Amino acid sequence: MSFERIREKLNILADAAKYDVSCASSGSTRSNKNKGLGNSTGMGICHSYTEDGRCVSLLKILMTNHCIFDCAYCVTRKSNDIPRAAFKIQEVVDLTLNFYRRNYIEGLFLSSGIFKSADYTMERLIAVAKKLREEGNFNGYIHLKSIPGASDELMRQAGLYADRLSVNIEVPTVSGLKLLAPDKKHEDFTKPMLKVKNEIIQYRAERKIIKSTPKYAPAGQSTQMIIGATGESDKDIMYSAVHYYTHYNMKRVYYSGYVPVADDSRLPALGSQVPMLRENRLYQTDWLLRFYGFQVTEILNSEHPNLDIDVDPKLGWALRNLHHFPVDINKADKVLLARVPGIGMRSVDKLIQARRFRKLNWEHLKRIGLALNRAKYFITCDSSHWEHRDLEADKIKGMILQNSSGKFRKEYGKQLQLF
Structure with a gap:
């Protein structure tokens, strides 16, 4: 395929991936071995930040923006009239390796629209990571988006090649999901999360006994919520986040302000983008819960269901x-x-x-x-x-x-x- 066509695909699929904010690479310590390419512990030059403040650069793309679902909030919804494209497995592998050799990136963040089925899509994402690790000898950071509804076996395989896995919960509440994505079920999101949680626990326990046990998703798993697409209060959002931290051992929960992508009666009017300051207040609250010893009920409750925009x-x-x-x-x-x-x-x-x-x-x-x-x-x-x-x-x-x-x-x- 011509260079121009690859560049066209890259423009389309990199632009479509910008709405996913859950690409921090904190927690991974995969080191270089056998004179391979990349090292997820090295210094970076842009875009994503690790837990200790280091900046790392990631190639952030979708495998495809074709999708069988019609979620109201999503730019890749099947009814949206946008340019469509899809990468072949080898094209993503080649782009990652070539970009790394030019010092543009230190890792890969790979997501995808769902085409054919959840398992078919997940198999293609895993194939990219497997080729990078086994054929490209790539030891840099890889973050794979877990496809809602993917089988347990595929989730097990994914964690053996990726540093981090994540399933976007998308809408904070079950009622909001039913309204905006009626084709999806809440358990399609939570089942892969539970599988990843259990596999991480199991592999860590085995590694204490057998040192040669491979690492499984060493940077853990994360999720992302869209805020402002439905009428959830800050209390609803943060109580949901605490649930995922507690029951699924999330490394991070990300909060992404809704960006109007379609004129739909179920959504806020076009032009009513969620202010950045609301996102910041949610992240500050998240930080207080994880590192400062606060309980969510102290900050948000029935008397104070929303955060004060004026002050932190x-x-x-x-x-x-x-x-x-x-x-x-x-x-x-x-x-x-x-x-x-x-x-x-x-x-x-x-x-x-x-x-x-x-x-x-x-x-x-x-x-x-x-x-x-x-x-x-x-x-x-x-x-x-x-x-x-x-x-x-x-x-x-x-x-x-x-x-x-x-x-x-x-x-x-x-x-x-x-x-």
């Missing part, structure tokens, strides 16, 4: 729970320090280390790097230079927003108008 969720929680404050920086334990707005987990560790040697005052806190523009309203230390304890939540919120940079206030105003 930790500050929002603190303003609603002023009875926990002020916190004495020199005495509070790690759990309570982590709940103070403006204090991150690294700063918490620095505080605990520093106060072993002396009592800390405001000058010490500045040097440690606390965001005192927020933290000062919620803490005390070895100083009375600035300690006002007669402020109400609304006043504190107003002062913090007022003290924010002009650039932030300008962006906030834009996002609030959109929301």
Whole structure:
């Protein structure tokens, strides 16, 4: 096939893949061996970020944008009038290896529309990964999208060649899925997730006994939700995310704001794109749940079903729970320090280390790097230079927003108008 046709396919199928945000490669430690190509632990040059902050570059494409389903929210829905294309297995293998040799990428993120059946599509994705590993001797990062409804045996094979697997849950609630994708069943998504979870547990247990046991999806599995396509609240979204973290051992849940792709009465009007700030607030909440010891019911509940767009969720929680404050920086334990707005987990560790040697005052806190523009309203230390304890939540919120940079206030105003 001509170079022009390959480039045309690449333009179509790379553009179609941009709506999938769940392509972080955190957690994989596949190393180079037998003088092969690639190394998933090396430094990268763009686009996706690992858990420790490294940036890695991935070739992110669909195998095809043909699809047998007509999901209302999807740009590749069968009723959508768009250019269609499909890669052959060897074409994806060649593109990946050639791009790697030119230092364009460090790995592959491969998804696909569903053509013929779930198993047929999944077999083709696995064939690409298998050829890269066994024939191309490729040791770089591979992320495969698991096709909803694929068989258990195919999911087992996929995890032996891929670093990460993911099934996009797409819509946070079962009722939303029935509305926008009536051809799909909720169990088509959860069955592959459960299989991957169980295989990861089994292979890790066997590897402790038999060191030659191959790794199975060493970077775990992830999923993605579309937010804003249906009327779910932030509470619905985050409760669903907690369910997948708890019951399927998800490495990450991604939140993708709905982008209008079709004029459909079941969807928000064209032009009503979900503001980026709402996505950010959900990710911040996700972070608090996974690393800061918060319970989802503390942040979102029947009284507060949606996140405050004005301020980050930790500050929002603190303003609603002023009875926990002020916190004495020199005495509070790690759990309570982590709940103070403006204090991150690294700063918490620095505080605990520093106060072993002396009592800390405001000058010490500045040097440690606390965001005192927020933290000062919620803490005390070895100083009375600035300690006002007669402020109400609304006043504190107003002062913090007022003290924010002009650039932030300008962006906030834009996002609030959109929301």
